[in-house]
Amino acid sequence: MYPLAFTKEGEEVIVKKIDAGAGATQRLTSMGINVGSKLKVVRNQNGPVIVSVRGSNIAIGRGLAMKIMCEKC
Amino acid sequence: MEYEIALIGNPNVGKSTIFNALTGENVYIGNWAGVTVEKKVGEMEYKGKKFKIVDLPGVYSLTANSIDEIVARDYLINENPDLVVNIADATALERNLYLTLQLMEIGADLLLALNKMDLADNLGIEVDVKKLEDILGVKVVPLSASKKIGIEDLKEAILNTIEEKRKKRKNVNAKDKDKYPIKYPHLETYIKRLSSIIEKDEALKKYNPRYLAIKLIENDEYINEIIKNSKIWEDLEPVLKEIKKELSKKYGEPELAVVEERYKIIDRIVKDVVKKTSGKLTTTEMLDDVLTDEKIGTLLIIPFLWMLFKFTFDASKPFSEIIQYIFASLSTVIKTSISNKFLASLLADGVISGVGAVLTFFPILAFLFFAISFLEDSGYMARIPFIMDRVMNKFGLPGKAVIPMVMGFGCNVPAIMATRTIENREDRILTILINPLLSCSARLPIYALFAGALFSKYQGVVILSMYALGVILALLTALMFRRLIFKTSPAYLIVELPQYHIPHLNVVLKNTWERVYDFLKKAGTVIVFGVVLVWFLSVYGPSGYLGDEVFNNPNLIAHSYVAIIGKMLTPLFAPMGWDWRACSALVFGIIAKEVVVGSLAMLYGAGENLSNVIAHAFSPVSAYAFMAFCLIYLPCIATLAVIKNEIGWKWALFAVAYEMILAYVVALLISVIGHFLFG
Numbered sequence: 123m124y125p126l127a128f129t130k131e132g133e134e135v136i137v138k139k140i141d142a143g144a145g146a147t148q149r150l151t152s153m154g155i156n157v158g159s160k161l162k163v164v165r166n167q168n169g170p171v172i173v174s175v176r177g178s179n180i181a182i183g184r185g186l187a188m189k190i191m192c193e194k195c
Numbered sequence: 196m197e198y199e200i201a202l203i204g205n206p207n208v209g210k211s212t213i214f215n216a217l218t219g220e221n222v223y224i225g226n227w228a229g230v231t232v233e234k235k236v237g238e239m240e241y242k243g244k245k246f247k248i249v250d251l252p253g254v255y256s257l258t259a260n261s262i263d264e265i266v267a268r269d270y271l272i273n274e275n276p277d278l279v280v281n282i283a284d285a286t287a288l289e290r291n292l293y294l295t296l297q298l299m300e301i302g303a304d305l306l307l308a309l310n311k312m313d314l315a316d317n318l319g320i321e322v323d324v325k326k327l328e329d330i331l332g333v334k335v336v337p338l339s340a341s342k343k344i345g346i347e348d349l350k351e352a353i354l355n356t357i358e359e360k361r362k363k364r365k366n367v368n369a370k371d372k373d374k375y376p377i378k379y380p381h382l383e384t385y386i387k388r389l390s391s392i393i394e395k396d397e398a399l400k401k402y403n404p405r406y407l408a409i410k411l412i413e414n415d416e417y418i419n420e421i422i423k424n425s426k427i428w429e430d431l432e433p434v435l436k437e438i439k440k441e442l443s444k445k446y447g448e449p450e451l452a453v454v455e456e457r458y459k460i461i462d463r464i465v466k467d468v469v470k471k472t473s474g475k476l477t478t479t480e481m482l483d484d485v486l487t488d489e490k491i492g493t494l495l496i497i498p499f500l501w502m503l504f505k506f507t508f509d510a511s512k513p514f515s516e517i518i519q520y521i522f523a524s525l526s527t528v529i530k531t532s533i534s535n536k537f538l539a540s541l542l543a544d545g546v547i548s549g550v551g552a553v554l555t556f557f558p559i560l561a562f563l564f565f566a567i568s569f570l571e572d573s574g575y576m577a578r579i580p581f582i583m584d585r586v587m588n589k590f591g592l593p594g595k596a597v598i599p600m601v602m603g604f605g606c607n608v609p610a611i612m613a614t615r616t617i618e619n620r621e622d623r624i625l626t627i628l629i630n631p632l633l634s635c636s637a638r639l640p641i642y643a644l645f646a647g648a649l650f651s652k653y654q655g656v657v658i659l660s661m662y663a664l665g666v667i668l669a670l671l672t673a674l675m676f677r678r679l680i681f682k683t684s685p686a687y688l689i690v691e692l693p694q695y696h697i698p699h700l701n702v703v704l705k706n707t708w709e710r711v712y713d714f715l716k717k718a719g720t721v722i723v724f725g726v727v728l729v730w731f732l733s734v735y736g737p738s739g740y741l742g743d744e745v746f747n748n749p750n751l752i753a754h755s756y757v758a759i760i761g762k763m764l765t766p767l768f769a770p771m772g773w774d775w776r777a778c779s780a781l782v783f784g785i786i787a788k789e790v791v792v793g794s795l796a797m798l799y800g801a802g803e804n805l806s807n808v809i810a811h812a813f814s815p816v817s818a819y820a821f822m823a824f825c826l827i828y829l830p831c832i833a834t835l836a837v838i839k840n841e842i843g844w845k846w847a848l849f850a851v852a853y854e855m856i857l858a859y860v861v862a863l864l865i866s867v868i869g870h871f872l873f874g
Contacts, residue, residue: 142687144450145260149689152256154290156454157447167489169585170594170688177287177320179483181581183588183688 126171127187129163135192136160142189150190153180160195197245198357199274203267203298204282205291206253207574207693209310212340212702213282214250217350224709227266235709241350249276255290257297259417261618268417271303272402278357279303280349285315285322285337286694288469292461295331299375300410302403305333306356308349313339314694319472327468332376341699379456385412385438392434396427411435412442413453479574479694486575487692492582499579500601503570507563508605508636514558522551530743540734540743541727549726552787553719556608556833560711563602563609568706572698576616577690584688590670591677593617593685596626600669603633604662607834611841612714619686624842625676628850631830632669634662637788641825644792648809649818657819661826668827668857714837721836726786732756749800757782758798767859771824771866772817781824787831816869820862828858 123138137159140147154176155161164179165172171187172179182190204210218237227234235250251270252263259265271279281298283291288309298305307327315322328335336352338345379386389408393399399407399421410418411431422428442449486492526543533539570576576598580587584594595617602610607630614630617623642661646654677685734741736754745752752758761779768778776798783794796805799812813821829851830838839847 146687146689148256148258148260151454152254152258152260152293153689153691154293156458157451158455158458164483165487169489170581172483172487172581172692176289178284178290179479179692181577181584181688181690181692183584183594185588185684186687186689 123191123193125188126161126163126173126182126190126192127166127184129166129171129192131163131166133163134160134195135163136195137190138193139191140189141191142186146186146189150182150186154178155180155182155190161192197247198277199247199249200239200278200280200353201249201251201270201274201276202280202282203251203271203294204253204308204310205255205284205294205691207691208253208282208284208291209340210250210253210282211706212699213308213310213338213346213349214248215702215705216340216343216346218248222709224713227270232262232266233713239350241354244354246353249274254294256294257301258413258415262620263618265417268301271298271301275401277304278306278353278360280306280308280353282308282310285309285311286318286320288322289461289465292464293457295333296377296457296460299331299333299377300403301406302374304356304360305375306352307331307333307335309335309337310340312337313342313344314696318477321470321472323468323470327464330376330464330467332374341696377460379453379460382409382412382452382456385442388434388438389431392427392431393422395430396425399425399427409453412438412449414439414450477694482695483578483692486578487581492578496579496582499570499575500597503563503566503598504601504605506566507559507602507609511558511562515555518554518557519551522547522554525551536743537740541730544734544743544746545727545730546723548730549723550719552726552833553715553722556606557711557715559606560609560612560714561707563605563613564707564710565703567598567613568703568710569698571706572696572703574693574695577692580688580690581692588685590673591681591685592626592629592673593619593622594688596622599626599630600633603630603635606635606637607631607633607830608714608837611834611837612710614841621681621683622685624846625673625681627838627842628676628846628853629669629672631834631850631854632665632672632827634665634826635788637831638826640789640792642822644795644806644809645813645818645822648806649813649815657822661822664823664861665826668861672853672857721839722833725832725836729757729783729786732760732782746797749798752798768862771820771862772814773821774812777812777821781828784825785829785832787833788825791825816866816873819869820865823865824858824862826858827854827861829854 126135129135137155137157139157140150142150150156155173159175161173161175163171164174170181170183172181202210202214214235214237217239219239222235222237225234226232232252237248237250239246239248249270251267254264254267257264257268259268279298281295283295295307309322309324312322322337324335324337334352334356336345336349338349340346386405386408389411390404393404393407407418407422411422422431439449442452446452446455486495526547529543529547530539533542567576579597580594583597587594587596599610599613602613610630610633611627614623614626617626638661642658646657650657733745733752733755734743735756736759738754741751741755745755757779758775760782761775764778765773765775776795779798780791780794784791795809799805799808809818835847835851838850
């Protein structure tokens, strides 16, 4: 298990755990990112991470991307 | 009899296009009670029936995570509209259905409008509408609002759905609480146990018991509070505790149980209903390859912001000048045609110039909002915070603060209005508070006058240093307020990057008009009042009415209240070496900063040779301090009015106090250091 921020562009991962506060977790959830979602990493340079999830692209601040734990799928 | 219909959907699903297509010209824009979230209500007529259409804020969910979500939820629960039209994006049905399920939980009478069908088609996404309808138990209308396809079908479906429900209700005459076939298999037993207890309380009748039960499992603070204050809490508490314990074992946390079950259902629906065929590279993917690249994207943002800035301020300039010209001639006409001098001056120098001051903002705002709406509708706007997030975070600001900050160099009024895209309230307040420190274009004439009079060799550098000072102070203030007042980090960026598309002119124009109108209505009165007040202080003195000649006679205005205020301020500014005329000019600057120049000319009785007079009245150090003071002190009346509108009087007064103190300290420092260095 490793943070979303450490993934590579093009990698496909499954979310295993979200360690953020209730507010951020709820926002992620409502935009389609919950434990068990499949993410495709579209962009991961030094800034926020862009993932493609459930048909849309979501940008996630780097700090938050450190708190989303993933596994390769 | 008028039916009430609410439109709800995720952001970027084309909700406003549909709202515009359904409603005509009569759109009422206001705020939801108690908050600054915009409320739009329109009217529709179809087959002789009248419909009131309420546009709810764009939300992804109905938790109480943001003001938008609270507004939407409270409306649905308390107003109980005849029909809720849920607008979903056919290209991202998976995510959109999350809101749909929650609308079903709440028990709203629902109709699903599946927008962007044309785009889904292009992307190789096929949605089986009939099947979706059967699974959800809700009428589904496919449409492509931007191409005007399916709008008539939607209108018909709205009418039919409402009338069918009316008939059914007459027959059954009971609340059909289980009206939707969607169930959460792993949670149903718990939901039943809870709702059977909840049903016993008459006071909770306006809620759907199923909704309350689900929200209790989800640990929703708002619903928890309601239930804790109800009669049934004693009976319910042990049951709820037990349920939560069981769910914790299975899901880790009971909140996660509901989320997981919702998405399980959605996954199954999508599997049945959506077919994806091709996977070719889309325009959005190609554009994003470049526009969101760390290096190229950052470089490209500069020309984009520059264009936004240039378009807003240069393209609007001729229109502002025309308006200024019209109002100037109007003043002259009034002064010559009204014989009562007092009345003529009140109208011409007070009211007309006040209204003129408001209306000169009109073209600037119109062009700014046009440009912003254009960028928003194209999809590029969402990429800007993505690119700037890391840099802005270093100063305690959210990525979205970039746009208002850039706009601030033109005019702080539209800039502050542009902060509305920042969801987090603290982030937004902070972004607004630092904005007046960014040197707007109205301050340039002051710099130009003083730099020309006293620093003729280094004009450019001196003027540029003012802009730099503004930016540095703004960023330092942001850092300081973040540490001392808000004590939180900026909210994490979580933003959807929508598909790019060519903006629709009518959507852009309508958005522009609504925003400008909003400004004129709200800030207008405050500005006119401020201008009239300053007029009053100029033509009156302790000896009474001085006559409108004050504006041409420096000896006469020396007896006005403005002069007295200036003289009272002089001791305070003695360390900077400014005389009472300079201090009085600062009072006039409250109207708009560029007024300082005209006021100085009036107070010194100097016309064309103001530059010479200034060169004698100020030393280079006192002039530099004066320029810095003008940069920082007091937001102008228009800015103040907008701050008050956006975040309330308390923060507006705070901004005034902070900026006055900061201006004084900075001017004093410049004087002290200047005297030390240059004697």
